[in-house]
Amino acid sequence: MYFDKAETYSREEIERIQVVRLRNVVERAARSRFYAESLGGIDPADIRSVDDIRRLPLTTKNDLRASYPDGLLTVPHDQFVRLHVSSGTTGNPTAVYYTQNDLNSWADLMARCMHMIGIRPGDVFQNMSGYGLFTGGLGIHYGAERLGCLTIPSGAGNTARQIKLMKDFRTTAIHIIPSYALYFAEALTKSGIDPRRDLALRVALVGAEPHTEESRRKIEDALGIKAYNSYGLSEMNGPGVAFECLEQKGMHVWEDAYLIEILDPETLEPVKEGEIGEIVMTSLLREGMPIIRYRTRDLCRFLPGECPCGRKHRRIDRILGRADDMMILKGVNIYPMQIEQVLMAMPEVGQNYLIELDNDGHIDLMRVKVEIKEEFFIEDMRALNALRERIQTALRYEILLTPKVELVEANTLPKSEGKAKRVIDLRKQF
Amino acid sequence: MYFDKAETYSREEIERIQVVRLRNVVERAARSRFYAESLGGIDPADIRSVDDIRRLPLTTKNDLRASYPDGLLTVPHDQFVRLHVSSGTTGNPTAVYYTQNDLNSWADLMARCMHMIGIRPGDVFQNMSGYGLFTGGLGIHYGAERLGCLTIPSGAGNTARQIKLMKDFRTTAIHIIPSYALYFAEALTKSGIDPRRDLALRVALVGAEPHTEESRRKIEDALGIKAYNSYGLSEMNGPGVAFECLEQKGMHVWEDAYLIEILDPETLEPVKEGEIGEIVMTSLLREGMPIIRYRTRDLCRFLPGECPCGRKHRRIDRILGRADDMMILKGVNIYPMQIEQVLMAMPEVGQNYLIELDNDGHIDLMRVKVEIKEEFFIEDMRALNALRERIQTALRYEILLTPKVELVEANTLPKSEGKAKRVIDLRKQF
Ligand SMILES: [Zn+2]
Ligand SMILES: [Zn+2]
Numbered sequence: 114m115y116f117d118k119a120e121t122y123s124r125e126e127i128e129r130i131q132v133v134r135l136r137n138v139v140e141r142a143a144r145s146r147f148y149a150e151s152l153g154g155i156d157p158a159d160i161r162s163v164d165d166i167r168r169l170p171l172t173t174k175n176d177l178r179a180s181y182p183d184g185l186l187t188v189p190h191d192q193f194v195r196l197h198v199s200s201g202t203t204g205n206p207t208a209v210y211y212t213q214n215d216l217n218s219w220a221d222l223m224a225r226c227m228h229m230i231g232i233r234p235g236d237v238f239q240n241m242s243g244y245g246l247f248t249g250g251l252g253i254h255y256g257a258e259r260l261g262c263l264t265i266p267s268g269a270g271n272t273a274r275q276i277k278l279m280k281d282f283r284t285t286a287i288h289i290i291p292s293y294a295l296y297f298a299e300a301l302t303k304s305g306i307d308p309r310r311d312l313a314l315r316v317a318l319v320g321a322e323p324h325t326e327e328s329r330r331k332i333e334d335a336l337g338i339k340a341y342n343s344y345g346l347s348e349m350n351g352p353g354v355a356f357e358c359l360e361q362k363g364m365h366v367w368e369d370a371y372l373i374e375i376l377d378p379e380t381l382e383p384v385k386e387g388e389i390g391e392i393v394m395t396s397l398l399r400e401g402m403p404i405i406r407y408r409t410r411d412l413c414r415f416l417p418g419e420c421p422c423g424r425k426h427r428r429i430d431r432i433l434g435r436a437d438d439m440m441i442l443k444g445v446n447i448y449p450m451q452i453e454q455v456l457m458a459m460p461e462v463g464q465n466y467l468i469e470l471d472n473d474g475h476i477d478l479m480r481v482k483v484e485i486k487e488e489f490f491i492e493d494m495r496a497l498n499a500l501r502e503r504i505q506t507a508l509r510y511e512i513l514l515t516p517k518v519e520l521v522e523a524n525t526l527p528k529s530e531g532k533a534k535r536v537i538d539l540r541k542q543f
Numbered sequence: 544m545y546f547d548k549a550e551t552y553s554r555e556e557i558e559r560i561q562v563v564r565l566r567n568v569v570e571r572a573a574r575s576r577f578y579a580e581s582l583g584g585i586d587p588a589d590i591r592s593v594d595d596i597r598r599l600p601l602t603t604k605n606d607l608r609a610s611y612p613d614g615l616l617t618v619p620h621d622q623f624v625r626l627h628v629s630s631g632t633t634g635n636p637t638a639v640y641y642t643q644n645d646l647n648s649w650a651d652l653m654a655r656c657m658h659m660i661g662i663r664p665g666d667v668f669q670n671m672s673g674y675g676l677f678t679g680g681l682g683i684h685y686g687a688e689r690l691g692c693l694t695i696p697s698g699a700g701n702t703a704r705q706i707k708l709m710k711d712f713r714t715t716a717i718h719i720i721p722s723y724a725l726y727f728a729e730a731l732t733k734s735g736i737d738p739r740r741d742l743a744l745r746v747a748l749v750g751a752e753p754h755t756e757e758s759r760r761k762i763e764d765a766l767g768i769k770a771y772n773s774y775g776l777s778e779m780n781g782p783g784v785a786f787e788c789l790e791q792k793g794m795h796v797w798e799d800a801y802l803i804e805i806l807d808p809e810t811l812e813p814v815k816e817g818e819i820g821e822i823v824m825t826s827l828l829r830e831g832m833p834i835i836r837y838r839t840r841d842l843c844r845f846l847p848g849e850c851p852c853g854r855k856h857r858r859i860d861r862i863l864g865r866a867d868d869m870m871i872l873k874g875v876n877i878y879p880m881q882i883e884q885v886l887m888a889m890p891e892v893g894q895n896y897l898i899e900l901d902n903d904g905h906i907d908l909m910r911v912k913v914e915i916k917e918e919f920f921i922e923d924m925r926a927l928n929a930l931r932e933r934i935q936t937a938l939r940y941e942i943l944l945t946p947k948v949e950l951v952e953a954n955t956l957p958k959s960e961g962k963a964k965r966v967i968d969l970r971k972q973f
Pocket of ligand 2: 788789790795850851852853854
């Protein structure tokens with residue numbers, strides 16, 4: 114049932130451990146050049162409750178870049194055995210160092226994730242993910258071996274070989290990138306393979322790319338499996354930070370290893386329970402390069418209530434976008450993902466939409482242009498008006514503002530290659 | 544000085560351990576479907592000396608293919624944690640399974656190799672090799688971590704990033720494919736980087752591809768490092784089977800872990816000391832999938848005498864070709880590599896040569912056509928004749944037969960793309 118005892122901790126036990134470990138982290142971090150300065154004179158003994166974390170300074174990606182390559186290290190160089198480097202788009206990349214203990218605790222956490230979704234020794238685990246500097250590859254590989262699966266390091270690509278391995282070795286579990294999963298399912302069909310009939314596949318770990326609940330269901334359906342979401346980032350080791358349980362209702366954060374906060378990205382105050390904000394994380398177990406209150410820029414929210422699985426580790430929703438995408442309208446924080454979720458839940462809505470922000474006579478205004486599928490774009494104005502009002506009402510419930518909704522024909526909004534530019538800010542600055 | 548006590552074993556100790564382990568391997572192997580049949584009724588107790596290995600049957604690549612995927616396994620499936628699969632060109636690939644103990648002993652052996660060439664904790668090791676199913680990637684990665692190096696899993700390709708990592712993290716040791724090493728050195732020069740001045744590089748592991756002593760010296764020169772040869776094959780775990788010491792005079796075979804024979808590929812009898820034959824290997828430590836007397840098809844010879852480094856593990860030459868390339872002429876085994884080595888040692892000889900086998904009046908005959916560099920192809924017939932005779936004599940010393948040598952002008956022999964077709968057999972069958 115459980116991989117380790119941390120999974121059965123009560124809230125009190127989790128928080129007691131968090132306080133002890135946070136104190137250790139503050140003490141340890143102060144040995145690094147960066148935190149020696151940034152923590153100032155903070156005394157670890159002053160950490161008496163989880164909430165005392167708010168006395169500690171935040172750490173940003175820029176801080177990591179500025180202290181590249183080794184400003185955050187707390188032990189001599191010869192105690193590190195692994196280095197991962199992110200491929201930063203501009204300026205310095207960020208470097209994450211691991212001691213042997215760090216690798217061990219990372220593998221344990223990752224094994225815990227896999228165990229939670231029913232993977233066991235005897236399972237055949239095909240890691241269809243790139244290796245190398247990408248933490249998703251080696252991170253999940255080490256977890257699978259730690260758990261005792263037969264681990265096939267098949268790596269990314271080479272679809273024909275992936276299929277042969279899957280058939281020959283009766284692969285039961287895979288790690289796959291969501292965007293590749295549907296392509297792969299198609300390739301199976303083209304090879305005349307029915308996964309339910311010809312393969313032993315049972316479960317997939319999907320992560321590394323944002324994807325919707327609808328995509329997950331499509332992947333499950335196409336491969337005849339259950340697919341579970343994963344959350345992680347290299348600054349917090351990599352994968353294994355938060356993971357879905359069998360309930361598939363949000364990802365449990367391993368709070369014995371990571372202290373999570375969700376903050377308003379503007380005010381840096383905690384958001385109200387259930388509201389969207391930026392994930393801020395503190396690593397509680399990393400000994401060689403602890404990071405305190407790291408601003409991930411990932412937007413998310415806590416899911417309310419207790420999980421039916423019985424674990425008391427709090428659950429987060431799937432990642433809802435990047436903090437950099439946040440809009441502020443009439444003083445309210447709004448995220449494109451909120452609007453997208455409302456629109457995509459409506460069968461009449463097509464592939465494309467556009468959010469325009471304007472200030473008509475000094476008052477902020479949001480215009481949402483929505484493409485409607487051809488079969489629904491009928492000439493009955495009453496039906497279209499009713500649809501427009503339904504969309505407007507649903508959006509108002511979600512973002513607490515009433516946007517102006519315009520319905521447009523399919524394929525009339527500008528298409529963008531790759532990541533769609535969904536928001537246009539036409540507001541004049543005064 | 545030494546990574547583990549096995550490195551200081553005397554010949555007697557090595558052979559004593561080999562006998563004990565060989566007995567264990569025979570006992571263990573008999574639990575697999577394949578060896579239960581192939582070993583017949585051989586009683587492990589009958590193994591009383593290393594030479595008793597000759598009572599055991601040989602195992603071929605075809606045997607592995609025929610028992611694909613799991614006919615050689617000695618423990619239940621759920622005790623395996625890793626699977627590597629070779630990309631067979633025809634028919635079934637071969638699959639190699641590892642238990643956790645197998646991974647551990649493999650990492651230990653690989654760490655021993657790296658320690659032998661002066662790599663230590665504190666070294667920064669950049670693994671510039673593909674990961675995934677290729678055993679060279681993960682095999683050396685695990686060895687580096689086991690040794691305690693800061694291991695950068697940079698993977699293959701992406702030269703610009705490799706260079707940046709090397710500069711930013713003061714990389715001291717690399718694993719690099721020989722054919723990429725010279726390309727990489729050129730890329731450094733183009734980036735204005737002088738490895739001796741701007742980098743901290745000290746040592747390289749080169750393997751996975753056959754390469755000449757001349758190529759090694761070029762790599763050393765271009766990168767300002769020492770480069771050490773590695774030998775391994777996935778059937779014997781992967782890299783870490785034999786490795787050069789600081790003397791760079793042949794590769795020590797870890798005979799406490801692998802029992803090596805060099806056999807005549809035709810008669811299957813041991814060749815005389817120092818003669819060329821096929822490497823036949825028995826894994827002494829692999830518990831989950833032991834392989835007995837595996838015919839590697841790799842041609843090699845033992846190097847005579849003791850290594851100045853003091854280790855008593857026998858040394859092998861660099862790999863001298865594939866057993867499939869062997870020619871039999873007047874009952875004598877001859878390998879193209881023998882001829883190539885003689886020719887390439889002569890400064891007058893150009894890039895290309897061709898070996899023709901013929902039977903003129905029922906007597907086997909070898910004709911060797913040799914391109915001579917333009918500057919030596921002068922019209923002085925006496926000088927050319929003298930050169931021709933020198934080549935003939937050198938070849939006779941090497942192959943114990945007197946071939947007919949023809950000198951030809953540069954660029955007159957047929958060039959072949961990729962692997963040159965050096966041998967043409969014109970002999971008629973009677
Ligand atoms: Zn749960
Ligand atoms: Zn030596």
